[in-house]
Amino acid sequence: MTVAYRRILLKLSGEALMGDDDYGISRDMLARIVAEIAEIRALGVEVGVVIGGGNIFRGVAGGAAGMDRATADYMGMLATVMNALALGDAMRQAGVAARVQSALSIEPVVEFYIRGKSIRYLEEGKVVIFAAGTGNPFFTTDTAAALRGREIEAEVVLKATKVDGVYSADPMKDKSATRYDRISFDEAISRDLKVMDATALALCRDQQLPIKVFSIFKPGALKRVVLGEDEGTLVHI
Ligand SMILES: Nc1ncnc2c1ncn2[C@@H]1O[C@H](COP(=O)(O)OP(=O)(O)OP(=O)(O)O)[C@@H](O)[C@H]1O
Numbered sequence: 001m002t003v004a005y006r007r008i009l010l011k012l013s014g015e016a017l018m019g020d021d022d023y024g025i026s027r028d029m030l031a032r033i034v035a036e037i038a039e040i041r042a043l044g045v046e047v048g049v050v051i052g053g054g055n056i057f058r059g060v061a062g063g064a065a066g067m068d069r070a071t072a073d074y075m076g077m078l079a080t081v082m083n084a085l086a087l088g089d090a091m092r093q094a095g096v097a098a099r100v101q102s103a104l105s106i107e108p109v110v111e112f113y114i115r116g117k118s119i120r121y122l123e124e125g126k127v128v129i130f131a132a133g134t135g136n137p138f139f140t141t142d143t144a145a146a147l148r149g150r151e152i153e154a155e156v157v158l159k160a161t162k163v164d165g166v167y168s169a170d171p172m173k174d175k176s177a178t179r180y181d182r183i184s185f186d187e188a189i190s191r192d193l194k195v196m197d198a199t200a201l202a203l204c205r206d207q208q209l210p211i212k213v214f215s216i217f218k219p220g221a222l223k224r225v226v227l228g229e230d231e232g233t234l235v236h237i
C-alpha cells in the first residue's frame with residue numbers, strides 16, 4: 001500500500017481519551033487509539049504524537065478558577081504528561097515501541113524533550129509522544145502540535161478530534177453547520193472557525209505545514225487519512 005505521508009504529527013484531543021466517560025482516561029478508547037497507531041506504523045509511517053489535556057484539566061478547572069493564569073496553565077501541561085504516560089504505557093503493553101518526551105523537565109518521570117533525539121527515535125521506528133505542550137503557559141497543545149510537527153519535519157499535522165472535520169460553525173452547537181472538504185488557512189483564520197486556535201493555524205500556514213482534521217471516533221479514519229483517501233478536512237496554504 002502506498003502512503004500519502006512518510007512522517008506525521010498526530011494531535012490527539014485529551015477529551016477524546018475519555019471515550020464515553022465524563023472524565024479521565026477510558027482504557028477501551030486508549031486501546032483503540034493504540035491499535036490505530038499500530039496499523040499506520042505497520043505501513044512504515046513515522047509517528048510523532050502531541051496529546052491534549054482536556055479530559056483531566058477540565059475536571060480540575062473549577063479549582064483553578066481565580067488562579068494565576070500561568071499557574072493554571074502549568075497544571076494543564078501536567079495533565080498532558082499524565083495522558084502521555086498512559087498512552088506510552090498502553091503502547092508498551094501492545095508491543096508498539098514508543099518514547100515519551102516532555103517539554104517540562106520532570107526527569108525521574110519522563111525524558112526531557114531533545115529534538116535530535118526525538119528525530120532519531122522516529123527514524124528507529126519508535127512512536128514519540130510529546131508531553132507538556134510547548135512547555136510555556138498561554139499556549140495550547142494545538143500550537144505544540146504545529147511546533148513539534150515543524151521541528152520533526154512532519155509532512156502534515158493530523159488533528160484527531162471529536163468531530164469529523166472543519167465546519168462552518170461548531171457542529172456540537174449548531175446542527176445546521178456544514179463541513180468543508182478543504183479550506184485555506186487564511187479562510188479558517190478569518191472566519192474564526194474554532195476547531196484549532198489561531199496561533200496554531202498561523203504557525204502551520206507560515207511554515208507551509210498542512211493540517212488534516214478528522215474524527216478519532218471513526219474506526220479506520222486515521223489509516224484512511226494516511227493512505228490519502230477522502231476523509232476529514234484538509235486545511236491548506
Ligand atoms: N468550526 C468548527 N469546526 C469543527 N469543530 C469546531 C468548530 N468550532 C468549534 N469546534 C469544536 O472544536 C472542538 C475541538 O476539540 P478538541 O477536543 O480537539 O480540542 P482541544 O482543545 O484541541 O483538545 P482537548 O480536549 O485536549 O482540550 C470540537 O470538539 C468541536 O466541537
Ligand SMILES: O=c1ccn([C@@H]2O[C@H](COP(=O)(O)O)[C@@H](O)[C@H]2O)c(=O)[nH]1
Pocket residue numbers: 014051052053054057072073074075076077079080132133134135136137138139140141142144
Ligand atoms: O503549550 C501549552 C500547552 C498546554 N497548556 C495548558 O494545558 C491545557 C491543556 O491543553 P489543551 O490544548 O487545552 O488540551 C491548556 O488549556 C493550557 O492551560 C499550556 O499552557 N501550554
